[in-house]
Amino acid sequence: MEEVLTTALELTVLGMGMTFLSLGALVLGMYLLTALFKGKEPATMDEAGPSESEPERTRLYPSAAPESGTLAELEEAQRRTAAATVAVALALAEADASHSDKPVCRETHEAWNDFARGLHLSRRLRYESRKPQQ
DSSP: OHHHHHHHHHHHHHHHHHHHHHHHHHHHHHHHHHHHSSSOOOOOHHHHOOOTTHHHHHHHOGGGSOTTSOHHHHHHHHHHHHHHHHHHHHHHHHHHHHHHHSOOOOOSOHHHHHHHHHHHHHHHHHHHHHSOOO
């Protein structure tokens, strides 16, 4: 019996030691990284220059196009943006209308909720009945 207890204590000390050593290593690593990168400023878009995906971004999002385009191009981009906005609004309205016709099915278990509430209330009543009357 004494041998089993000794083995269990040794394993406990070993496990706790490993845990605290790994936590210490993590904290020291965080301090080291903070000390190494403390003086460096994060790169901004101006320093890094324009990204190589800029034409792709302006093609996908015409409203994000630079202001150097012609007036016709800007009007076309605004028209596309307005059309997309209307399409999204109509799709959301249609989705809301289709869901309102269906009955709402709740995912709760009413019987269990009623039981738990009744149990809580009965315990509360018993507790209040034991209070000294004033």
